[in-house]
Amino acid sequence: MNNKFLGKFIVISSVISTLLILFTIVYLILEMYIGGRNYLTIEFLTSEPKDGMTAGGIFPAIVGTVLLVIIMSIICVPIGTITAIYLNEYANKKSLFTKSIRFAVNTLSGVPSIVFGLFGLGFFVQFVGGGMDKIFSSEGNLQWAQPNILWASFTMAFLTVPVVIVSVEEALRNVPNEYRAAGLALGATKWQTIRKVVIPNSISGILTGTILAIGRGAGEVAPILFTGAAYFLPHLPEKLTDQFMNLGYHIFVMSTQSTDVEATKGIQYATAFILLILTFSLTFVAILIRYKFRKKLIV
Amino acid sequence: MIKEEKILQKKFRLSEFIIEQFIKLISFISFAVIILIFLFVFREALPIFSQKENSAIREELKTESYGEEPTVELSLPESTLEKKAEEKDEATVKNLLGKEWQPVGLEPKYGLLPLFLGSLKVTFIALLFAAPLSILAAIYSSLFANKRFKELIKPAIELLSSFPSVVIGFFALVTLATFLQSFFGYTFRLNAFVGGLAMAIAVIPIIFTITEDALSAVPKYFSEASLALGASKWQTALFVVVPAATPGIFAALLLGFGRAFGETMIVLMATGNAALSSLNPFDPVRTLSATIGAEMAEVVFGDVHYSVLFFIGSLLFIITFSLNAIAEFYVRAKLMKRFRGE
Numbered sequence: 001m002n003n004k005f006l007g008k009f010i011v012i013s014s015v016i017s018t019l020l021i022l023f024t025i026v027y028l029i030l031e032m033y034i035g036g037r038n039y040l041t042i043e044f045l046t047s048e049p050k051d052g053m054t055a056g057g058i059f060p061a062i063v064g065t066v067l068l069v070i071i072m073s074i075i076c077v078p079i080g081t082i083t084a085i086y087l088n089e090y091a092n093k094k095s096l097f098t099k100s101i102r103f104a105v106n107t108l109s110g111v112p113s114i115v116f117g118l119f120g121l122g123f124f125v126q127f128v129g130g131g132m133d134k135i136f137s138s139e140g141n142l143q144w145a146q147p148n149i150l151w152a153s154f155t156m157a158f159l160t161v162p163v164v165i166v167s168v169e170e171a172l173r174n175v176p177n178e179y180r181a182a183g184l185a186l187g188a189t190k191w192q193t194i195r196k197v198v199i200p201n202s203i204s205g206i207l208t209g210t211i212l213a214i215g216r217g218a219g220e221v222a223p224i225l226f227t228g229a230a231y232f233l234p235h236l237p238e239k240l241t242d243q244f245m246n247l248g249y250h251i252f253v254m255s256t257q258s259t260d261v262e263a264t265k266g267i268q269y270a271t272a273f274i275l276l277i278l279t280f281s282l283t284f285v286a287i288l289i290r291y292k293f294r295k296k297l298i299v
Numbered sequence: 300m301i302k303e304e305k306i307l308q309k310k311f312r313l314s315e316f317i318i319e320q321f322i323k324l325i326s327f328i329s330f331a332v333i334i335l336i337f338l339f340v341f342r343e344a345l346p347i348f349s350q351k352e353n354s355a356i357r358e359e360l361k362t363e364s365y366g367e368e369p370t371v372e373l374s375l376p377e378s379t380l381e382k383k384a385e386e387k388d389e390a391t392v393k394n395l396l397g398k399e400w401q402p403v404g405l406e407p408k409y410g411l412l413p414l415f416l417g418s419l420k421v422t423f424i425a426l427l428f429a430a431p432l433s434i435l436a437a438i439y440s441s442l443f444a445n446k447r448f449k450e451l452i453k454p455a456i457e458l459l460s461s462f463p464s465v466v467i468g469f470f471a472l473v474t475l476a477t478f479l480q481s482f483f484g485y486t487f488r489l490n491a492f493v494g495g496l497a498m499a500i501a502v503i504p505i506i507f508t509i510t511e512d513a514l515s516a517v518p519k520y521f522s523e524a525s526l527a528l529g530a531s532k533w534q535t536a537l538f539v540v541v542p543a544a545t546p547g548i549f550a551a552l553l554l555g556f557g558r559a560f561g562e563t564m565i566v567l568m569a570t571g572n573a574a575l576s577s578l579n580p581f582d583p584v585r586t587l588s589a590t591i592g593a594e595m596a597e598v599v600f601g602d603v604h605y606s607v608l609f610f611i612g613s614l615l616f617i618i619t620f621s622l623n624a625i626a627e628f629y630v631r632a633k634l635m636k637r638f639r640g641e
Contacts, residue, residue: 003534006533006537007531007533007534010435010438010533010536010537011439011443011533013435014435014436014438014439014443015439016435017431017432017433017435017436017439018435018436018439018440018444018452020432021432021433021436021452021455021456021459021503021507022452022455024459024500025455025458025459025462028462028466028467028470028500031470031474032466032470035473078325079325079328079329082322082325082326083325083326083328083329085322086322086323086325086326087326090319090322090323091326097323100330101326101327101329101330103624103627104329104330104332104333105329106623106627107333107620107623107624108329108332108333110554110557110558110619110620110622110623111333111336111561111616111619111620112557112558112560112561112562112563112588112615112616112619113464113561113562113563114561114563114588114591114592114612114615115336115340115561115612115615115616115619116336117591117592117595118340118343118591118595118608118609118612119335119336119339119340121595122339122340122342122343122609123335123336123339126600127339158332161328161329161332162329165329189312189315190315190319191314191315191318191319212461215461216461218463219461219462219463219464219465219466220463220464221463221464221465221563221564222464222563222564222588222592225592225595225596226595226596248463248465248466248564249465251465251466251469252465252468252469252564252567252568255469255472255473255568256472256567256568265473268469268473269473272465272466272469272470275463275465275466276462276463276466279461279462279463280458280461280462282461283457283458283461284454284458287454287457287458291454
């Protein structure tokens with residue numbers, strides 16, 4: 001009798017937990033929408049901030065975020081894809097080298113994003129940037145040893161590499177071994193087989209990984225706090241050494257550090273909604289692609 | 300005969316060799332980055348151990364170099380690390396172990412204790428909410444739910460994990476804080492409780508995903524045997540599947556802990572950022588990560604405050620690194636033992 005009660009309790013509390021999580025998701029999105037709905041116009045997306053940030057739009061922040069994720073993807077997608085290919089196609093699963101890479105990838109995905117920010121500042125901005133300035137710039141002239149969009153993208157790229165690796169590896173694992181055997185049996189070399197057979201069959205995984213990485217990169221703020229994000233810039237970034245505005249950073253500064261927080265409430269909500277929808281839809285698309293691809297393989 | 304053997308032998312091709320080595324090299328980057336993070340975050344923190352060399356250091360210690368083997372020093376546990384530093388510079392270490400964090404002023408105080416306490420407080424509050432919710436949801440999803448529901452909940456959790464932490468922090472700052480204050484009626488609008496509750500949203504996906512994996516990895520014959528013996532579905536879940544998956548659930552909690560401990564934007568926005576040493580969950584707190592986020596922009600490059608912030612970063616790195624290592628090695632060993640016959 002007691003047991004029966006316990007059983008009911010487990011099932012019911014599991015159901016409630018699940019529903020609570022689902023509710024949180026829906027509530028968060030609705031909350032941001034309701035708070036910012038008066039600002040959500042095309043003009044808001046395409047105009048610059050005005051009147052000391054209390055009016056106008058978020059166009060520069062959108063451009064900055066897009067540029068950031070583009071440069072980031074150029075760095076992290078090849079590295080992640082190639083690492084996944086190594087781990088799944090070449091690596092001797094038991095060798096110490098493979099094990100340490102796998103451990104490094106797992107560790108990398110657990111490193112706090114603020115530590116990535118410090119790393120970006122210490123390594124890219126000061127060490128690499130400082131070194132480049134010593135070689136290229138005239139003395140005393142800081143060009144690379146400053147926070148900028150390039151170093152921010154590099155920092156973000158290493159944060160998102162594990163995302164790409166996990167996705168691509170999953171896709172590679174799903175390519176049946178018969179495909180590889182067929183390629184090799186026809187006389188293709190290992191690399192030819194990978195390039196012509198394995199990669200085309202796991203393109204969905206590369207795509208999913210890229211999209212998920214972009215979603216992650218668009219939403220993270222801590223890594224770019226000291227490596228390139230700026231609150232307000234009069235012009236869009238033109239060179240790799242320029243700073244940039246960013247949606248997440250925009251929300252953070254507006255809601256915590258601006259002089260009149262209340263005056264910009266609506267803008268904050270609207271910006272948060274845009275960022276949320278951006279990452280949300282990217283992830284959604286990635287899930288759809290993966291889902292479709294899985295179905296295809298089974299058929 | 301010899302000819303045939305030669306045909307069967309793998310031919311050496313230079314292009315293939317180069318490509319393989321190139322791929323190997325690129326995949327080494329992840330490993331290299333971990334080392335680089337190790338070195339460069341700690342490098343900037345080193346000055347706090349070697350400053351005031353002239354006055355405080357005893358003769359025999361002078362010959363020791365700190366730049367030579369940073370990896371060795373890094374692998375030491377934190378207490379040894381600080382003890383080591385104590386020998387070298389008493390003032391700074393006393394400062395680091397102090398109870399006050401007041402980095403700006405005539406006599407700066409760099410006591411990490413309140414920050415540490417703050418991080419722990421927020422993390423525990425987050426786990427208090429996130430752990431039961433996500434573990435129960437994972438149990439439901441992997442053991443009770445039908446396939447259709449599973450196809451709903453798993454993507455939903457993935458979507459939740461894609462929520463930017465700055466948006467969650469914003470939500471906590473503008474909505475959750477006000478709601479909770481009017482509900483509980485405490486004094487400070489922003490405090491550890493608000494931050495912890497918001498943090499739970501960020502931690503749920505991690506704990507859920509890893510727990511779900513662990514539960515699904517329990518071999519089918521475990522539950523089949525239990526069901527065949529006449530146990531009900533929930534008895535099987537509670538007394539067979541969940542116990543078998545405990546190492547995995549433990550790993551999930553460890554990684555959730557690591558995520559909450561290192562997460563920055565949520566605590567930076569929602570905890571009030573006052574470095575108090577109190578145990579009251581409704582007091583404002585300042586966490587280790589939020590301190591870096593809030594103060595790094597204002598420090599002078601290369602001064603003590605700057606180095607202390609990097610030292611905090613090294614601590615965060617070491618802590619999350621260790622949690623990850625434990626989760627990976629200990630848990631995997633345990634699981635292997637369990638499923639391959641005890």
